[in-house]
Amino acid sequence: MTGSEFVPLSLxxxxxxxxxxxxxxxxxxxxxxxxxxxxxxAISHVVLPGIVVAFLVTGLVASVPMLLGAAGAAxxxxxxxxxxxxxxxxxxxxxxxxxxxxxxxxxxxxxxxSDTSSVHLDVEHALYGNLxxxxxxxxxxxxxxxxxxxxxYLPVELPRMVGALVVVALFxxxxxxxxxxxxxxEGFARxxxxxxxxxxxALVVVAxVAxVAxxxxxxxxxxIAMFICPPAAARLMTNRLETQIAWSVLxxxxxxxxxxxxxxxxxxxxxxxxxxSAAGMIATVSGVxxAGAAxxxxxxx
Amino acid sequence: MIWDxxxxxxxxxxxxxxxxxxxxGIAGGVGGSFLFLRKRALVSDAVSHATLPGVxxxxxxxxAMGGDGRNxxxxxxxxxxSAAIGLLCVNWLSTRTRLAEDxxxxxxxxxxxGFGIVVLTYIQTMSSGRQAGLESFLLGSTAGMxxxxxxxxxxxxxxxxxxxxxxxxxxxxxxxxxxxxLATGRNVNRIDLAMMGIxxxxxxxxxxxxGLILIVALLxxxxxxxRFWTERVDRVLLGAGIVGGLSGYVGAAISAAVPDVPTGPxxxxxxxxxxxxxxxxxxxxGVVSSVVQHRQYQRRVHLRQGLLALAQGQPIYERLTxxxxxxxxxxxxxxVATDKGRAHAAQALLDEARWQVVxxxxxxxxxxxxxxxxxxxxxxxxxxxLRDIDARLPAPQGVTP
Numbered sequence: 001m002t003g004s005e006f007v008p009l010s011l012x013x014x015x016x017x018x019x020x021x022x023x024x025x026x027x028x029x030x031x032x033x034x035x036x037x038x039x040x041x042a043i044s045h046v047v048l049p050g051i052v053v054a055f056l057v058t059g060l061v062a063s064v065p066m067l068l069g070a071a072g073a074a075x076x077x078x079x080x081x082x083x084x085x086x087x088x089x090x091x092x093x094x095x096x097x098x099x100x101x102x103x104x105x106x107x108x109x110x111x112x113x114s115d116t117s118s119v120h121l122d123v124e125h126a127l128y129g130n131l132x133x134x135x136x137x138x139x140x141x142x143x144x145x146x147x148x149x150x151x152x153y154l155p156v157e158l159p160r161m162v163g164a165l166v167v168v169a170l171f172x173x174x175x176x177x178x179x180x181x182x183x184x185x186e187g188f189a190r191x192x193x194x195x196x197x198x199x200x201x202a203l204v205v206v207a208x209v210a211x212v213a214x215x216x217x218x219x220x221x222x223x224i225a226m227f228i229c230p231p232a233a234a235r236l237m238t239n240r241l242e243t244q245i246a247w248s249v250l251x252x253x254x255x256x257x258x259x260x261x262x263x264x265x266x267x268x269x270x271x272x273x274x275x276x277s278a279a280g281m282i283a284t285v286s287g288v289x290x291a292g293a294a295x296x297x298x299x300x301x
Numbered sequence: 302m303i304w305d306x307x308x309x310x311x312x313x314x315x316x317x318x319x320x321x322x323x324x325x326g327i328a329g330g331v332g333g334s335f336l337f338l339r340k341r342a343l344v345s346d347a348v349s350h351a352t353l354p355g356v357x358x359x360x361x362x363x364x365a366m367g368g369d370g371r372n373x374x375x376x377x378x379x380x381x382x383s384a385a386i387g388l389l390c391v392n393w394l395s396t397r398t399r400l401a402e403d404x405x406x407x408x409x410x411x412x413x414x415g416f417g418i419v420v421l422t423y424i425q426t427m428s429s430g431r432q433a434g435l436e437s438f439l440l441g442s443t444a445g446m447x448x449x450x451x452x453x454x455x456x457x458x459x460x461x462x463x464x465x466x467x468x469x470x471x472x473x474x475x476x477x478x479x480x481x482x483l484a485t486g487r488n489v490n491r492i493d494l495a496m497m498g499i500x501x502x503x504x505x506x507x508x509x510x511x512g513l514i515l516i517v518a519l520l521x522x523x524x525x526x527x528r529f530w531t532e533r534v535d536r537v538l539l540g541a542g543i544v545g546g547l548s549g550y551v552g553a554a555i556s557a558a559v560p561d562v563p564t565g566p567x568x569x570x571x572x573x574x575x576x577x578x579x580x581x582x583x584x585x586x587g588v589v590s591s592v593v594q595h596r597q598y599q600r601r602v603h604l605r606q607g608l609l610a611l612a613q614g615q616p617i618y619e620r621l622t623x624x625x626x627x628x629x630x631x632x633x634x635x636x637v638a639t640d641k642g643r644a645h646a647a648q649a650l651l652d653e654a655r656w657q658v659v660x661x662x663x664x665x666x667x668x669x670x671x672x673x674x675x676x677x678x679x680x681x682x683x684x685x686x687l688r689d690i691d692a693r694l695p696a697p698q699g700v701t702p
Contacts, residue, residue: 032404035403037403037406038343038407041407041410084580088525089586091342093341093343094340095525097522098521098573101514101515101517101521101522102518104566105515105567105569105570108565109562109563109566109570112566113561127418221411222415224407224410224411225415227407228404228408229411231404232400232404235399236398236399267423272423276426277418277421280414280415280422281415283412284419287411287412287413287416290394290408294398294400297398299399301398
């Protein structure tokens with residue numbers, strides 16, 4: 001495969017895949033250690049109603065209103081889960097199950113009842129996106145990376161995803177100490193005067209930012225997989241948080257690259273003609289990584 | 302139109318769907334109850350997402366063997382197998398590795414679902430796969446449901462219900478006290494697996510009607526709703542069955558009567574409406590009832606403190622207390638106690654003095670535990686004991702008006 005083929009067709013989807021994977025895996029580490037791993041699951045379900053409502057209000061399939069709608073839906077979901085948990089004295093898992101299924105059902109209902117047939121908005125797309133379609137047709141080879149004219153037509157998802165990754169990484173770098181302390185010993189963090197409540201909420205919001213930015217490009221299934229699988233695999237490799245995060249970044253990158261390559265070329269090697277869903281394959285590869293870590297990881301017990 | 306649908310007057314197919322959804326709702330509510338009581342509600346999420354690759358692979362297999370590929374029983378059997386594998390993975394990850402159950406659930410659901418999507422995209426490229434319609438398993442589809450499909454659903458739902466009724470005693474025991482169950486020689490793992498088997502059966506049966514993403518709602522929302530109304534397991538089961546059945550029936554009827562309304566989501570929304578009603582209005586655990594109880598308690602505290610202040614001749618500044626005292630005819634607008642107020646105040650002061658004696662005497666330790674500043678002494682001690690306490694009270698003092 002030469003540069004003139006690789007750069008326009010595969011480079012951008014692969015980079016987006018890596019950014020999505022890492023941006024979700026970073027906050028996923030903390031969510032996993034805080035026993036909130038399924039928050040990622042809930043957020044990615046409620047992104048759909050958020051986007052549908054944003055579309056119905058503005059009538060546009062534009063990025064900004066949709067991102068706002070999705071982020072709003074994520075916040076509504078987190079607030080609703082907390083409210084139901086406290087008001088009804090229900091265990092968090094069940095409260096989560098009530099909220100995200102209901103909001104997802106509402107999203108599907110709105111989508112089916114309103115006239116969205118003319119625009120590119122459907123449930124399947126929301127679930128597994130279309131990573132393969134994010135091609136960079138203006139590129140001719142590696143030299144295009146330094147060509148401002150070609151760069152101007154880079155798919156908009158790539159800079160957006162890089163931005164989300166930077167936001168996530170900055171948040172974790174800036175709040176590293178408070179996050180670490182409050183994750184492992186919330187009581188101690190509170191006696192030190194850290195405000196653990198707002199910090200926990202901020203972590204969820206950052207996770208939502210990553211999920212929402214990723215959602216448009218790759219669909220929600222890969223988002224859930226990347227929130228949980230790379231951190232889970234990394235957790236089985238080490239007992240140190242720093243090392244765990246490094247492993248999770250490595251696993252996320254591996255899953256994105258191997259998954260993308262297998263989805264695009266795997267079927268050809270097996271004699272079929274068409275490629276399969278890259279998002280699905282990336283999730284599958286991340287599962288294989290978890291299985292591997294669970295079988296041989298040095299800190300699996 | 303809605304009434305026609307609710308009374309099953311919209312023709313054969315709509316009737317079939319409505320009844321099928323109602324039965325599915327009952328099975329879901331009852332089957333999900335123990336999952337909720339065991340605090341493992343979200344395991345059902347992993348189970349339902351894990352059906353997808355099985356459904357897809359079953360289709361591929363059936364086509365490869367020269368069949369039609371759309372045989373409902375075959376597809377559901379495939380879904381059941383992969384869901385069972387997913388379930389075992391969740392159990393294995395959460396017991397044999399350090400990962401918590403929620404992480405195991407998330408990992409299994411995303412990976413199985415992702416692999417399912419891979420299989421689905423592969424099927425779309427098969428020559429016979431373009432019309433497979435397997436996407437309908439994501440969100441459910443009741444259009445074109447056949448009588449044979451409905452019969453399968455009814456039989457499976459009935460079997461699930463029977464299984465829950467047979468197993469309800471061990472399931473209850475494990476849900477509330479797994480350690481005791483283990484200590485009395487029961488195989489907790491096997492009972493848990495039986496519970497999961499029930500959940501799996503409901504999930505697979507529900508795939509056709511509400512789809513794999515929303516079937517979780519039918520397993521979680523009805524038990525949570527029923528829990529608001531009762532503290533007894535058998536009534537939670539009954540209530541969850543009613544809520545689930547009602548949601549399925551009404552939801553399917555609405556979807557039959559109104560065009561463009563998909564069945565699965567509307568069933569979920571109906572059950573959520575029932576949940577909200579219960580969250581707000583249920584006696585005891587509902588929000589309204591909690592607020593009322595809190596307000597009543599607040600009033601009793603204020604009234605009591607007001608009476609004690611009155612008895613000791615201290616002025617009352619607090620607004621709520623003033624209002625309560627005036628409304629009860631205990632105090633005039635200018636802060637002067639009425640005769641009735643003085644009588645009640647003296648009573649409250651006497652009660653408080655008695656409590657002080659009780660709390661300082663070891664012999665009354667059990668009674669002293671019930672001291673909360675509100676309880677009347679006469680409702681805690683017998684008249685004999687009261688006489689004993691009264692004999693030890695300090696000499697009476699005059700109350701300055």
